Structures are given as C-alpha cells and as structure tokens.
Amino acid sequence: MATRQSVENCLQQCEEVLRIASDEYTQGAKQEHYNNESYLEAQGLLQTAANEIETLVASGNLQQREQLKLMRNQIQQMQHNMIVLNR
Numbered sequence: 001m002a003t004r005q006s007v008e009n010c011l012q013q014c015e016e017v018l019r020i021a022s023d024e025y026t027q028g029a030k031q032e033h034y035n036n037e038s039y040l041e042a043q044g045l046l047q048t049a050a051n052e053i054e055t056l057v058a059s060g061n062l063q064q065r066e067q068l069k070l071m072r073n074q075i076q077q078m079q080h081n082m083i084v085l086n087r
Contacts, residue, residue: 002060007067010052014071017042017049021078028085043082050075 024042053072057065 002056002064004064007056007060007064010049010056011067011071014049014053014075017045018074018078021046021082025078025082025085028082039082043079046075046079046082050079 021042024039028039050072053068053075057068057072060068
C-alpha cells in the first residue's frame with residue numbers, strides 16, 4: 001500500500017515537472033527548438049514522472065489512484081503537446 005506521504009511527494013514532484021515542461025514548451029514554441037537539450041531533458045522528466053505514477057497507482061487506495069490518474073493525464077497531455085510541437 002502506498003503511503004500518503006509518498007503519494008503527496010509524487011504529486012508535488014509531478015507538479016514541478018509540469019512547470020518545467022511547460023516553461024520548456026513555451027520557450028520551444030518561441031525559439032523553434034534552439035535549445036533542444038533542455039527540451040529533451042524536460043521530456044525525460046515527464047517520462048520519469050509518468051513511470052513513478054504507474055508504480056504508485058498499483059499500490060494506492062481508491063482515492064490515491066484517482067489523484068494519481070488525474071496527474072498522469074496531465075503528464076501525458078504535456079508529453080503529447082511537446083511531441084507535437086517537436087515536429
């Protein structure tokens with residue numbers, strides 16, 4: 001069973017990753033990917049966050065799973081946005 005603290009920590013880390021990715025997405029849209037390294041790093045952080053969520057979803061209670069699934073949807077949407085912008 002996932003502890004309340006581990007879920008809260010994961011959600012906080014995901015929010016920070018989303019903030020970083022959003023900043024990179026905005027910069028990427030303005031600069032047309034002149035700073036690919038940090039853009040790719042942000043994509044890697046998103047994937048790491050998604051993997052962490054998957055691990056916790058498997059061991060969380062119903063409320064925790066719902067919170068984590070909502071965050072996973074936000075992470076996946078940002079991943080999609082970054083991939084589409086990258087084309």
